[in-house]
Amino acid sequence: MKAIRLRLWQDMVNYKKPTSFQLKETYPLPPYSTIIGMVHSLCGYEEYKSMKVSVQGKYFSKVNDLYTRYEFKNAMKYELARHQIQVGEYGICQGVATAELLVDVELLIHIAPEDQTLVDEIYDAFIRPREYPSLGRREDILTIEEVKLVTLTETELEQQIKSLDGYYAYIPYEMVRDERVNLTNNVTGVTYTGTRYKLTKNYELVNYGSKKVPKLFRRWNKVDVVYASVTALAEETFMIDEDNFVAFMV
Amino acid sequence: MKSDKIRLTLGDWQWNASVIGFINIVGEENVCHIEADTVEFWPEALDGFENKYFAYFINTYEKTLSWYKIVNFQDRLNTYEENNFEEFDLKALEFLNVYIKDVKRYIKSNSYKAAYELIDSEVELLSFEKQLITIKEPKNQQRFDVDKSEIVNEVKRRFLLLQQIINYCASSEGRRYIGAKNAIYNIINNAWNGVSFLNSQTKEKNIYSDYKSYFVDTATGYLQSEKGKYKYNCFVCDAPIKDMSNDLSFLNATGFDVARKSSHVWNFQNDITICPLCKLIYSCLPAGIIYTYNRGIYINQTIKLKDAVRINNKIKSRILRSQDGSMRPIYHALVSVLHEQENDSAKYELADVQVVRYENESYRFNILAKPMLQIIVNSKKELDSLIRVNFIENGRNINVYDEVIGRIFNNQNLFTLIHKMLYGKLSDASKCYFNGSHVRNVLIINQLICSRLGGMKMDNTYLVKKSREAGESLRNKYFNKDSNHKLAGICYRLLNALKTTNENMFMDVTLNCYLYVNSQVPKVITDALGRGKDFSTMGYAFVSGLIDGQDGSGNKEKKAEGE
Numbered sequence A: 001m002k003a004i005r006l007r008l009w010q011d012m013v014n015y016k017k018p019t020s021f022q023l024k025e026t027y028p029l030p031p032y033s034t035i036i037g038m039v040h041s042l043c044g045y046e047e048y049k050s051m052k053v054s055v056q057g058k059y060f061s062k063v064n065d066l067y068t069r070y071e072f073k074n075a076m077k078y079e080l081a082r083h084q085i086q087v088g089e090y091g092i093c094q095g096v097a098t099a100e101l102l103v104d105v106e107l108l109i110h111i112a113p114e115d116q117t118l119v120d121e122i123y124d125a126f127i128r129p130r131e132y133p134s135l136g137r138r139e140d141i142l143t144i145e146e147v148k149l150v151t152l153t154e155t156e157l158e159q160q161i162k163s164l165d166g167y168y169a170y171i172p173y174e175m176v177r178d179e180r181v182n183l184t185n186n187v188t189g190v191t192y193t194g195t196r197y198k199l200t201k202n203y204e205l206v207n208y209g210s211k212k213v214p215k216l217f218r219r220w221n222k223v224d225v226v227y228a229s230v231t232a233l234a235e236e237t238f239m240i241d242e243d244n245f246v247a248f249m250v
Numbered sequence B: 001m002k003s004d005k006i007r008l009t010l011g012d013w014q015w016n017a018s019v020i021g022f023i024n025i026v027g028e029e030n031v032c033h034i035e036a037d038t039v040e041f042w043p044e045a046l047d048g049f050e051n052k053y054f055a056y057f058i059n060t061y062e063k064t065l066s067w068y069k070i071v072n073f074q075d076r077l078n079t080y081e082e083n084n085f086e087e088f089d090l091k092a093l094e095f096l097n098v099y100i101k102d103v104k105r106y107i108k109s110n111s112y113k114a115a116y117e118l119i120d121s122e123v124e125l126l127s128f129e130k131q132l133i134t135i136k137e138p139k140n141q142q143r144f145d146v147d148k149s150e151i152v153n154e155v156k157r158r159f160l161l162l163q164q165i166i167n168y169c170a171s172s173e174g175r176r177y178i179g180a181k182n183a184i185y186n187i188i189n190n191a192w193n194g195v196s197f198l199n200s201q202t203k204e205k206n207i208y209s210d211y212k213s214y215f216v217d218t219a220t221g222y223l224q225s226e227k228g229k230y231k232y233n234c235f236v237c238d239a240p241i242k243d244m245s246n247d248l249s250f251l252n253a254t255g256f257d258v259a260r261k262s263s264h265v266w267n268f269q270n271d272i273t274i275c276p277l278c279k280l281i282y283s284c285l286p287a288g289i290i291y292t293y294n295r296g297i298y299i300n301q302t303i304k305l306k307d308a309v310r311i312n313n314k315i316k317s318r319i320l321r322s323q324d325g326s327m328r329p330i331y332h333a334l335v336s337v338l339h340e341q342e343n344d345s346a347k348y349e350l351a352d353v354q355v356v357r358y359e360n361e362s363y364r365f366n367i368l369a370k371p372m373l374q375i376i377v378n379s380k381k382e383l384d385s386l387i388r389v390n391f392i393e394n395g396r397n398i399n400v401y402d403e404v405i406g407r408i409f410n411n412q413n414l415f416t417l418i419h420k421m422l423y424g425k426l427s428d429a430s431k432c433y434f435n436g437s438h439v440r441n442v443l444i445i446n447q448l449i450c451s452r453l454g455g456m457k458m459d460n461t462y463l464v465k466k467s468r469e470a471g472e473s474l475r476n477k478y479f480n481k482d483s484n485h486k487l488a489g490i491c492y493r494l495l496n497a498l499k500t501t502n503e504n505m506f507m508d509v510t511l512n513c514y515l516y517v518n519s520q521v522p523k524v525i526t527d528a529l530g531r532g533k534d535f536s537t538m539g540y541a542f543v544s545g546l547i548d549g550q551d552g553s554g555n556k557e558k559k560a561e562g563e
């Protein structure tokens, strides 16, 4: 399977959880939907292209940042008591909220489109981006350190492979449950360490209205992963690229 | 009517804390762990759920409720009466007056008034409030002794009133309704608001019935309904739902006003809606988070539900056991759970586990990486010394222990904290409740943080110790020359140099100092030059030695004591 491997860097970033409107809680690594969204926007895809993604990386620290929050309802008229900003006849609420920001993020990402003919196109989109690439919020600019075309091969390991120094990964939950990997920070007497997330990956648009008056909703497809530092165990099978990086494709 | 078992599986932290809250409320014996991350229960567990709901909060937080402060006086009352007021003195009278003021304030508050309407009793508590007045306190104990018999008569009359108030509150209905009201405004409203009994427009006065009809009945009705034709899906459990009417906006700092602020969501359509059962579970969020003084903590152990229940219960009992009325217990409870295990491995039980804190009405998150835990475990002694260390900055009380732990969690070093402490000590020592050894301990922890990537070095304490000694010895030389008045100015300049990591400026000042006292610059200072964080550590330790003891007198005599 051909894949695009990315080494990325971001200095301050928030990978927002879909349910956290006020909290701006960040995930420790970008969730799949964020990466898939970035690929779609860089390639200008209008419809969903199915792809598998592996996310690994680390961040140095975390800060809480104040930001200005704008909230509004489509076409809601300005009201003095409710809105702080008037735009024409419409009103916008302005307030202050905090966002968690990860500092100094390094990422190692593998992307493998199901339609393998798209590999070159996606590769090119990262080599020559149409607009400045961002990952997370619109303003979370991305520095692309390396883009490489790689081949992922399903391999039974002869030797275990540790994660890169200090790197964490999203590991499919079954892999942890079936003990095909060893969580590096594991200690004896404790079943597993790590934090489990149900990450959004992609959605289908479902029309709950009529053909004439469509009412579209996203139906999310979620995946169950464990965030942890990981060692891929010998005698187990993993997707490996030619530089001996394990990819936990989801 | 079919009665299938209901399953709850772990998800994100807010859901997990809610599930644990639910288990706490119905009791572990009423759920069945079927997989590591899943429990099952029979719908019968929801019978009388509203009673279990409030009982959990009242029982768990009993001693923190104002209700308890009222009824807990009974013991004192009995003791005084049994001893015929022999031990009743001015102090006891002052205490009684404070108590009377509190009782008056509580029993005329709106939430108490609302509870009276639900309590079936002839007694009119508000009429007591007017009669209940404080007793004039004599100037001193001598005056008190002179008038004692009169005072005691007054006190006896108050006791008659108080006894009736206590009886009223301590009755099972009193506890049920006043306790529930207390729980709502002290605990529950930290997690959610705006609906059911926390909706200011609610028509139902009985909080139990309100909770039952809003959350429980809707959930059980939903469970029994025929879902074949429902076309939407719950965002949490994926079950089919009829409409999009339930969302997360009632959870504090989470949702948003769907009707008025739809800009938050894709296409202005909120597609994150939940089923009535999940909504009931979410209403248990305040029973999953552990609260103390408007702060909360939840440990999001996500792999094994049993572990999550166990760890959070451990922290809960720690926090609720420590009743010293301070803000500290949250972090301290967490850290002491890390430390309490005899075997080494359990100290790292929480490695890579998410910690959720609720502070200033918003949530904070950290994932406890193993190196952070190592720092906390390895600096137990130094950390323990900081538990009660405070200083005031811009009128705000800052607890050094909390600051240190908070920075360790965020992987930040402590230099700015050390700077603040030393600066505070220089400018207004009366607002700094710490001494030089505390600064030293913060410096030692900071060295651990700074050197953590290079592993643990043994010279952490050595560098801090030697530099502090250098500072102290220079300080003594200034005292011997009766030039100690110059020290403050010198310290300010050194701190400024350190803040901007300006080694040249720092060296200019120190060289002048040593020239002035006619001594050689100690090796520990020159060795640290050009060594980044070590230079800062040396500098701050040196300054802390220079400052230390400046507020105390008799420094020359203290010289020999050292550290």
Ligand SMILES: [Zn+2]
Residues within 6 Å of the ligand: B234, B235, B236, B237, B238, B239, B274, B275, B276, B277, B278, B279
């Ligand atoms: Zn649901």
